[in-house]
Structures are given as structure tokens and as C-alpha cells.
Amino acid sequence: MFRSHVLICGGTGCTSSGSQQVAAKLEEEIKRQGLEKEVAVVKTGCHGLCALGPIMIVYPEAVLYSMVKAEDIPEIVEEHLLKGRVVTRLVYQETVNAEGIKSLNDTDFYKKQHRIALRNCGVINPENIEEYIGTGGYEALGKVLTEMTPDEVIQVILDSGLRGRGGAGFPTGLKWKFASGNRGNVQKYVCCNADEGDPGAFMDRSVLEGDPHVVLEAMAIAGYAIGASQGYIYVRAEYPIAVERLKIAIAQAREYGLLGKDIFGSGFDFDIDLRLGAGAFVCGEETALMTSIEGNRGEPRPRPPFPAVKGLFEKPTILNNVETYANIPQIILNGPEWFASMGTEKSKGTKVFALGGKIHNTGLVEIPMGTTLRTIIEEIGGGIPNGKKFKAAQTGGPSGGCIPAEQMDVPIDYDNLIAIGSMMGSGGLIVMDEDNCMVDIAKFFLEFTVDESCGKCTPCRIGTKRMYEILDKITKGQGTLEDIDKLEELAYYIKENALCGLGQTAPNPVLSTLRYFRDEYIAHVVDKKCPAGVCKSLLTYKIDPDKCKGCTLCARTCPNGAIEGTVREVHVINTEKCIKCGACMEKCRFGAIYKE
Amino acid sequence: MEKKQTVPFQGTKEQEAQLLSVIEELKKEKGCLMTIMQRAQEIYGYLPIEVQTMIADQLEIPLEKVYGVATFYSQFNLNPKGKYQISVCLGTACYVKGSGEIYNKLMEKLGIKGGECTPDGKFSLDACRCVGACGLAPVMMINDEVYGRLTVDDIDGILEKYQ
Numbered sequence A: 001m002f003r004s005h006v007l008i009c010g011g012t013g014c015t016s017s018g019s020q021q022v023a024a025k026l027e028e029e030i031k032r033q034g035l036e037k038e039v040a041v042v043k044t045g046c047h048g049l050c051a052l053g054p055i056m057i058v059y060p061e062a063v064l065y066s067m068v069k070a071e072d073i074p075e076i077v078e079e080h081l082l083k084g085r086v087v088t089r090l091v092y093q094e095t096v097n098a099e100g101i102k103s104l105n106d107t108d109f110y111k112k113q114h115r116i117a118l119r120n121c122g123v124i125n126p127e128n129i130e131e132y133i134g135t136g137g138y139e140a141l142g143k144v145l146t147e148m149t150p151d152e153v154i155q156v157i158l159d160s161g162l163r164g165r166g167g168a169g170f171p172t173g174l175k176w177k178f179a180s181g182n183r184g185n186v187q188k189y190v191c192c193n194a195d196e197g198d199p200g201a202f203m204d205r206s207v208l209e210g211d212p213h214v215v216l217e218a219m220a221i222a223g224y225a226i227g228a229s230q231g232y233i234y235v236r237a238e239y240p241i242a243v244e245r246l247k248i249a250i251a252q253a254r255e256y257g258l259l260g261k262d263i264f265g266s267g268f269d270f271d272i273d274l275r276l277g278a279g280a281f282v283c284g285e286e287t288a289l290m291t292s293i294e295g296n297r298g299e300p301r302p303r304p305p306f307p308a309v310k311g312l313f314e315k316p317t318i319l320n321n322v323e324t325y326a327n328i329p330q331i332i333l334n335g336p337e338w339f340a341s342m343g344t345e346k347s348k349g350t351k352v353f354a355l356g357g358k359i360h361n362t363g364l365v366e367i368p369m370g371t372t373l374r375t376i377i378e379e380i381g382g383g384i385p386n387g388k389k390f391k392a393a394q395t396g397g398p399s400g401g402c403i404p405a406e407q408m409d410v411p412i413d414y415d416n417l418i419a420i421g422s423m424m425g426s427g428g429l430i431v432m433d434e435d436n437c438m439v440d441i442a443k444f445f446l447e448f449t450v451d452e453s454c455g456k457c458t459p460c461r462i463g464t465k466r467m468y469e470i471l472d473k474i475t476k477g478q479g480t481l482e483d484i485d486k487l488e489e490l491a492y493y494i495k496e497n498a499l500c501g502l503g504q505t506a507p508n509p510v511l512s513t514l515r516y517f518r519d520e521y522i523a524h525v526v527d528k529k530c531p532a533g534v535c536k537s538l539l540t541y542k543i544d545p546d547k548c549k550g551c552t553l554c555a556r557t558c559p560n561g562a563i564e565g566t567v568r569e570v571h572v573i574n575t576e577k578c579i580k581c582g583a584c585m586e587k588c589r590f591g592a593i594y595k596e
Numbered sequence B: 001m002e003k004k005q006t007v008p009f010q011g012t013k014e015q016e017a018q019l020l021s022v023i024e025e026l027k028k029e030k031g032c033l034m035t036i037m038q039r040a041q042e043i044y045g046y047l048p049i050e051v052q053t054m055i056a057d058q059l060e061i062p063l064e065k066v067y068g069v070a071t072f073y074s075q076f077n078l079n080p081k082g083k084y085q086i087s088v089c090l091g092t093a094c095y096v097k098g099s100g101e102i103y104n105k106l107m108e109k110l111g112i113k114g115g116e117c118t119p120d121g122k123f124s125l126d127a128c129r130c131v132g133a134c135g136l137a138p139v140m141m142i143n144d145e146v147y148g149r150l151t152v153d154d155i156d157g158i159l160e161k162y163q
Helices: A012-016 A019-032 A070-082 A129-134 A139-147 A150-160 A172-178 A203-210 A212-226 A240-255 A286-293 A322-334 A336-340 A373-380 A414-419 A438-452 A458-475 A481-497 A501-505 A508-527 A553-557 A583-587 B013-026 B033-044 B049-059 B063-072 B099-110 B154-160
Strands: A004-009 A039-044 A056-059 A063-065 A189-194 A230-235 A260-263 A268-276 A317-321 A350-357 A363-368 A390-395 A401-404 A428-433 A541-543 A593-595 B084-089 B123-128 B140-142 B145-147
Touching: A004 A012, A004 A019, A012 A019, A019 A039, A019 A056, A019 A070, A056 A070, A063 A070, A129 A212, A129 A240, A139 A212, A139 A322, A150 A172, A150 A212, A150 A322, A150 A336, A172 A212, A172 A317, A189 A203, A189 A212, A189 A286, A189 A322, A203 A212, A203 A240, A203 A322, A203 A350, A212 A230, A212 A240, A212 A268, A212 A317, A212 A322, A230 A240, A230 A286, A240 A268, A268 B033, A286 A317, A317 A322, A322 A336, A350 A373, A363 A373, A373 A390, A390 A438, A390 A508, A401 A508, A438 A458, A438 A501, A438 A508, A458 A481, A458 A501, A458 A508, A481 A501, A481 A508, A553 A583, A583 A593, B013 B033, B013 B049, B033 B049, B033 B063, B049 B063, B084 B099, B099 B123, B099 B140, B099 B154
Parallel strands: A004 A039, A189 A230, A189 A317, A230 A268, A350 A428, B084 B123
Antiparallel strands: A004 A056, A056 A063, A260 A268, A350 A363, A390 A401, A390 A428, A541 A593, B084 B140, B140 B145
16 A cells, blocks of 8 residues: 555656656655655556646645656655655645645636546556556446347447547447447447547547557447457557557456457457558548558548448448547446436537647646537636737637637537537647737648648549648738639538548638638738738838847848848838848847837 | 659668568558558668568569558658658647747758758658647657757757757
8 A cells, every 4th residue: 555646647748848757756766765665656648737747646635746847856755755745836836825735626727627538547557457447447348248238338329429529520329320230240340540630639649648448448348339349449650659558458458358259258259459540631531541441542432331331341340539439438337318418409428628729728628518618718728828819719620610709608519610610620729819810820721631632532632722822822912802702612612522521621721711800811912911920921020210229130140131221220121122031030139120 | 753762772681581570470461561561661761662662572462552552641751761850740739839930940950841851861851740749839859859849049959969
């Protein structure tokens, strides 16, 4: 028995900010103080508060130390772990008040969250199957195999109202039902989409890193429900920590007889293999993903036939994403009514969002469906840094759209997001402030789609390229009002005619910004100005005569000789010669150079 | 279109033996081609046409098929990478926090474009999609080292460490 447990985050975010070095130092110091029999160090997955990493929590007090450095460790070990005095200076300041340290669950960041998919993330050691079992892991699989028929399992998932967390929100139970015919006579497959390609979304990665067994358990349950004996997890190769933990988890589950032959003595066989992606966004599309597992170029194919009929290796297949699976065991254990009691009428349960961009608390949050964007950004996220003004939130990645301030009070669920021109997507939520140009953002996403289009169908291959060219023209100040119309027309055409989800949703970033920020497009086209000051060609650099000291540094820095002036005289930028590289502004020590 | 191969192929007998044993181990598995190519890239660092030919011959499939897969996925490299591989995250979270400027600055400093390698083989530069450290945005990686909360002014100091 240990009297104290120190949880330290080993997720990608905290690892990148140095949590491995902190953990090593911690173990060393604990040993030096002779506490190794009293204090246990547990390397967990993501706690969610990535902005403050590396994060360390000391139990039983539940004190959270944020932005911990290796140099802080001797003090924490000696003061807190040895003498029992919390090092308040290093504690997450949100939890510190006059009476002492308040519970994490009372902080703005955690208070409104409800963790189902992230239940174990940041709590257990993901590399130890016994910790998962200790929190009720594999109980749902046991229940399913010993007490329920496959049809009952499907009915429970149907009744829960769970919809796919990967993007489109298709009812999970229905998908399973479609693939359930002819059990026992046909080879079938259960696949897991862990190819989280949406830039800025990392919830699936966090589940895989923090609680890999939940995915294995849920896949086995799905296998039992549809009558499949083999599963594949298709995971991004860019997630080395997740891949490693999955490998460990699969090996441990096999060793414990929770994967393999005759699981729980029920006669049910199920095993799982990993397949690594190789960096193609389109492989998040279900048919493309299966083509890729087969070892081919990951091009999508037309549906029907749907994967439930003809999927991987031409056999009936179901594919769900990581977060969807992470909900399954809890639904089985707590019942469908429990799950359906959370959320909105058509979107049940919770959703994990990856908060990023211009927001204080970047990180991972899980909230009940129906929470408003305002709550997420202003309360949980802690608002926008540097006193800037909120402009838009981008959800759904390259397939989604930008939600403006006037829509901040809409309860977030699948259908509402589509109604306001965005989509749930996998759950990336990037906040933008007044310094972000919406035309530039639209161009950024189109550049992404052009790059990632597989090239199989013409609307996507050529259409997105043309859209990108028009946007590029607009950001360079060469656009016309006609171009905006053309852009819109093309967007609708691609939406209707592209082969797969990637192409059909690719115009969304443009359509949503046109809908809510048309004035910015007009400013670029008519006034030849970028209101946010982002699009280089539309900026002019100027020198404030009141601030300029005439030090000549800018004139010497300018690569094009565009700055004139003599020593101790106010300098002037010749806008004809200026190439807008911004080098002068970077170098000026008096903040005298500005752009407009 | 195939990029011009700048460095002559210098595979060793050991590497070849390693690759052949990987192929032998995996070739019975369904859909093994990508896995074999990933392992081959681990062995050689990249996938020159010579390696692709070996894989095609061993699996008795057309070279076009191997080449098709190699050019479809961004992680397969037809050209060798630098000793220090720099990848700048151009995912959305990093982009809105200015990673585009970091990327431009690196291209300017190193005198190469994205996807290229400096002539001395020291640095190669790539844009990547989301390393998942969005809390640290903007982020870049040099080999396995992650640099977060970057500003354009940090670049010189960081590159100096590798000179």
C-alpha cells in the first residue's frame, strides 16, 4: 500500500513540454528521500489541461501542480511528499483560494465537464491492464458474453441513441444492425478509425494514449454483436505514443484471455490487429480507410454497396471511431436510459472537444451535448487571451465551418451545427480572434483539401483547386465581385457532385465564411484591404513619425532599399518599393513601424 | 511525376537481408504491402526505386503498384531526408497562432523549400499536419525534439544548436 500517488501526464502534449524528464527526476528524488515504498508514481494519459503541461496530480489530496519543471521536483518531494506541506506557489492557481486548495472539480475548466469517453484518461496507468480492470474494465464484455444475446446488445446501443463521433453522426446501433445478418456463416470485420486527420483535433489520440483498453473492449463487444472474429485498428503513424500503448494493450489483453479464443469461456473468438496509416487525410473516409488496410492507395469508392454489406476484403464490416467505442462499455454497464438522459433530443450523451487556437485553456474537454459555445469558450476555456475580441470558432476541421459570435448561444449538437453551416466533425474546436482573417482561413483549409484530395473524382480534384486559386487571387487583392459569385457557385457544385465525404464537405469553410463574414471578402475585393491585417499583399507598412528616432536600423535592414531617411531624422517607407516582408517591423526597437 | 533522385542508392547487404526477412515474415498476411513498405522505410530511411523494385519482385506484384502506394501517402519518402528533419506543424491550431510565419522564416534561413533538403544533407524541411501538441502551439519538431510556443525570433537560436 502506498500512502500517496503522484499522477504525471504522459500524453503527447505534456511529453512535448517535458513530462518524461520531470517523471525521471521525480522517481530519482523519491528514492533519494527514501519514499519509494510510500509514494507511487503513475504515468497516465491526458488530463485535458494541455495548456498548463506538464501536469502532475498528488493524491489523496488531489493537488494539481501545473507547468512543472524538473528543477521544481526536489522542493515538491521534500515539502509536499515528505513533510506534507503543499507547495502553493507551484499549484494550479485556479484551485488556490483564501481557505486553501479547492477541488479540481470546482474549477471553471472541470466544473461543467462530464467525462464518459475520457473517464479513465489521466486517472489510470494506460500500460497496465489491471488498472483498467480495477476501474470496471472488461466488465461490460463479460456481461455481454455471459448474459446477453447479440441482438440484445444491438438493441441497447440503438436505444441509447449513440451517434458516430467521427463526423457525420450516423446512429451506431443502426450501423451494427445492418451488418448483423447471417452471423456465424460469413467472415466479418470490426474496424476502428483512429486516423484522426483533422488538424487540431486530438481527442482520439488522447483516448488511445490514456485508456487504450476501452477501445479493445468495445471492439470485442461489437464483434460479438455482429458476429465478427477479427478487428483492425487503423491508427495514424504520427501518433507514436498511441501506437506503442495499443501494442502493449493488445499483448496484455491476449495474455489475460480477453482477446483470442474462447473469451470468458463463452466460445466467442475475437482478435485485433493494428494497421498504421501513412499520412493521408482521405483515409479517414470509411471506404478509403478499408482500401488502405487492404494495402492499396487509399482511394474511396462509391457507396452502395455500403461497408455493412461489402467492406474490408469485400466482407461485411463495421467501422466506428475511437470516441464512439469509448462510450460503448459504459452504455452496456449503465444502461441505455442513463446515456439517453444526457444531451439533446437527437444527440445523446457527451462530446469531447479539443480546444485550441486563441483561448486560455487549450486542451481537451468533454461536455454534455447541448452545451453552448459560449459556455465552452468563456467558462471552460477561460476566454480569449490578451484582451482580444472573439471572432469565430471553427469546428469540424476542413469539412466544417466557422461559427460567428452571434451564434454562440446555440446549443451544440449534430443537427444545430449543420443548421448554422458547420458540423461536429471529430471535435476540433479552434478559436479565432480579431487578428485572424477569415478569407485567409478559408484559403488555408482549401489548400489543405487540394493537397489531400486523392484525385479520383473531378469535382474534388479540379474543383477545389479552382476554388483555392480564386481565394488566392482575393487575398492578393486581385479579386472581383464576380469571383465571389463564381466561388459560391463552384462550392455548391462540388458539394453535390464529389464522390466522398472529403469532397462533399470541402467547400464548407468557404461557404460558412461567406455566410457570416461576407463583408471581409468584400473588403478584400472592393476596398483592397484586409481588415485583420493578415493578407500581406493588402497591407501597407508605415512609420509613425512620433515614435521614430531616426536610428537607421530599419533602412539598413530593408532588403529592397525601400526605407529613406538620414540619422536622427524621421524615416519614411516608399510603398512602391516595399515588398512587405515585415523585416523592418521585426527589427524596430521603438515600435514605430505599423501595418494597416 | 518522379522527383529527380539526388543521392545515389547506397543500400548495404545487411539492409537487404533485413528487408528480405521482413517480407518473408509478413507476405502471407492480407494487405501486407503498406506494412512492408513502412518497415522498409525504417530500414533504409527512404524508399528509393531500388527498394521498391525489391519489394515488388519479392511479392510478385507490378512495380507500378508499389510506386502508386509510395506516392499516395505523404509519409513515404522517395528522397533521403536530412540528418536533422525539421517539421513545422501547419495544423489549424498552430496556423492561427502563426506557424505559417515560422515555416516561411525557416525556408528563408535554410534556403530550401518545403520537402527539400539542404545540399550538405544536414537539414530537411517539411510542413506537417498536427502533431497533437496543440496546447503548445505553434509547434515544430526537429527529429524527435518538440519545440513549442515558438516565435519567429526563436528560430536562429534553435538552428544554432544543430550547427
